[in-house]
Amino acid sequence: MRQTSLSGRAVLVLAALTAQSSLSRAEQPLALELPPIEVVATPIIAGNEVDDFAGVSSVVGEQQIRDLNAQDVQSALRRTPGVSISRYNPVGSFGGGEGGAVFVRGLGSSRPGGEVKTYIDGVPVMMGVFNHPLMDILPIDAARDIEVIKGAQPHRFGNTFSAINLSPKRMLSDGERLELQLAGGSYSTYVQTLEAGYRKGPFDAYMSQGYRRSDGARDRADGRLSDVYGRLGYALDSHWDLSLTALHSDNRASDPGEQGRPETREGDYATRLSLGILTLSHEHEQASGSLKLYWNEGEGDWTDQAPPSGNTLTDWEQYGLRFTETWRAWSGGELLFGLDLDRVSGKTRFEPTNAPSSTFNGPTFGLDSPYIAVNHRFGVGGGWELIPSAGLRYYSHNAFGDEWAPQAGLIARNASTELYATYARGVNYPGLDVVVFSQSIIPPLGESWRDLEAETLDHFEIGVRQQLGPRLHGELTAFYDDGDNRYVIDPPPPPPPRYANLGAFRIRGAELTLNAAPRDDLALFAGLTLLDTDPADLPYAPDTSVSLGANWQATPRIQLNLDAEYVSSMQVLSQARRFEAVNTEEVDGFFLLNGRLSYALPMLADGSEVFLALENLTDTDYAYRPDYPMPGTTAMLGVNLALR
Template structure:
């Protein structure tokens, strides 16, 4: 299925038709939903925080990093990987300027050394709390998580069994845009840059007393910095909400994406280009929610259906892998206050994971894996209580557990616990969580099609991870926040293939790894109009060839408005040398691909203004990527773009 560029233009015209120049100027986009306690800076600041919006510690004692649409705009991020690559603890890999090729090193995110196993995944990606991944291969496709729809991205860097369940050694949850305040809003954005890179989006939202809606269409494309490094992203988004009463409401979210990316192949031509990766996806979630003084929650019905077509593999026309997937289910959660300062969260997830695949080859012939469905049923609960006063000294212990029942594999129980100790402006936290990662449909695919004999796939157990974390945050003032976090991950029962002898090869749980390290960040506002951010991660991994686990990473950035309406945004990133390429599921496998360290500098300047007689806020901007013109790679043999520019504008009608 293809979306024509004219469809995006059509959405643009419809949006402009609904735009009225008489809406109040103070109406704006805001997230509709649960209010979060995030440590942000005082209202005197006229610039958004750089790189990240802030860090939060939830009631389970886990640190969560937030990135909002303001940071995405300041970074001129074209996709989710570029939006997250400066976040401490996050490393990315990609081939192209626009478009992710596949679900591995052609477009993926990794958190503190986790997330490199393919097939399969350890990092759960979600939209509005609903998991989003390709069922057969059990990994996300980054292009199906378009940045146009983002209001906030929540990054969980450790295991989260209670909140997210299976496949959550870490998690990235995208909270989508919607209107909260009464009124109307329209936004138009367009840009053009190096390598014939295009970017355009149009969005429109409105809210009356009980009804709200948000429409969005986006388009991105690039010819790429190399031959066959081109790609294209298209997305359509609709959110509608209706409040039946002050306590009850419902929401409907629809997202459609249609994307493709080519593989440029290694620069030395040691092997041919690996063809084109196409993916389209239709995502739907319907939510019924309640919000009482002592209870709030939701029931979500969701469906995620799509296909990925990897065609002309190894430069061979007709050598294709065609995958169809459909994930659907129900997720329900209720959080109540059973007594003063206590919180009880209870929920049930029912997830169906379905998919099939065809494998075409012009010489070797064709094969197919018939449609298969896995089901996971998982109830969970957590309990916490606040002792003391949040304004002085307080202590919040918490405990939680999730039980997972799988149709194909043994049941698992995953506990989680945490503590928070606050003493005025200092906050200490510690937590433990057991991550569970069940084998995906890929295990049965390997058994049916590629591995001879009885491979004992049905005897596999879930991979598991013990995650420990402890940290401290201190607010020296409202303009200076410093935090430091220690973490330790112990992964066991990793699924690998044990080759003969003896025959046959079998799938078994014998892989192990460990990650430990320290992560820190500082957010400061030394003067009005200037926000600074700096962060680092030190990571010690075993085995030491674990891919995408650099020993040191640093990121820093600032937003500065020297005069009204003018802003300079800069960000830098250092990534140590690292092993790359997805870690194969083979016993005693050793990674040999390694790339050198690199240091990147990116920037953007913008100017805001209003035209006489036009009820719109305008911005023109110039963005530069890789200002130092650094030669670097994120996959061996795949050089990344040199210095590049983009010029564009944003118009907002209120």
């Protein structure tokens, strides 16, 4: 019955938006071709995007990050439709699961391993040995914007079912930028950031540095984030650019344990990352593309765990390349092709309290993945155009079998309406996690990991984007994900345990977003996400979530930003890699309201301000894990000083 109800609601809203489109075209055919109206920045997200291959994404920009007073990636994405988060502490993520993670449309809760991958400037950044994201190694200070890739999109990202890509900051026009932020708040929370940029002629440079720490609302709920980022660029001529990007982060978070039970604490989790990317890019009238060579190494150290676990100290290294090229070789046509090469290796040292230490030295896993996609625009009259597309990605792994990932899409659009439909296959390979578990954690697994295949996901999506007037825009999408071949441990009987591709899941859902600008000084946002999962206990996949946002420029110098969220009750904790594992832990639904009030400083450059940010204005009792209560109402007072 839940499936019928969800489908019915999606179809009704889709029909209503399409009907409104027809009325608007019939009665006022030119009404939506007015010049753009300058209003305050859109709250919550900068916008949803549908590319010419019918790939869907949501983008949170630098202005939204500031308006949300986001101190990390989770808080920047916490109101994005289709996204759920988890955390223990105000600052810092404890590990990569329920202690700090991001989930997209019900995907991403498997641990170890994960169906959602994270990227910086299009290159993979994650825990290399246990094969899942670590949010603290994605520094928010370096982000020009954060893109949430919704569903499989083989023409953009491989070896994942969904993706989060952080685009780093750079100087786009000649001039200088210098900005300092100082802030302090509840529970001895302190924030300090510094940014500087310069561009003149062919040369550009940018750097950022950030430091955050907090004691947290509970004993041992403390955390620290620190990072430094830099980019140097040089235009070789009017078409070719060369750039070098470097980043380093060093972070730590503690586990406060269940409320009233200090014996359940699981110690500290520290992460470190060093990243380098060398990029050669070009932009011509008929072609554009880039070649990126990347390298990163990181550490994930879990210390002072409850006996007998002790310490688990992990190091990893990743390197490879990203090549992509787009040819506009004929009128209306576009040919996209590229190649991803990835290598990952690592080691883990286990220091239990009741046995001698041991070290896992993993093999090097390699994945080569070429891809190609094509689209073409057809004018069909009446101001409409059709854009069919198709693509294919091939995977060659040095430890597991080869895979193919096809995709197809169709877009129909005019000046005020866009209809789209897409199918794409996602592929997600096991990582070094299956080797370390077999050799060091559950030795009876033996060599069974060698018989594993890649996980697959068939993603279907249809949607409509409709300009309902010069100040109102609506979007509705419905999607279906069919996941298969999930790799799990099949326990005895009969012995021994073994790895096998036995898991499967289904996710049906819909998203509705509305953006309104009733006045030049007021911008409003509303988002609704509905999910229906099978099995019903998929973690961090609430049946219903609602996001609301408002930005109001009260005077030329005073701005008020509000964001709110309702999340229904949901299953929580990580989805175990065990056959027929059931998630029984659940948290209640909750409503949260946050606000930020700022006053622009007239004597300095644009962006200079003093601000007061309040979280959980309604003092709601809520948690992302049972007996791990989040803070009540908290405050932060700060200043941004800018020179440009």
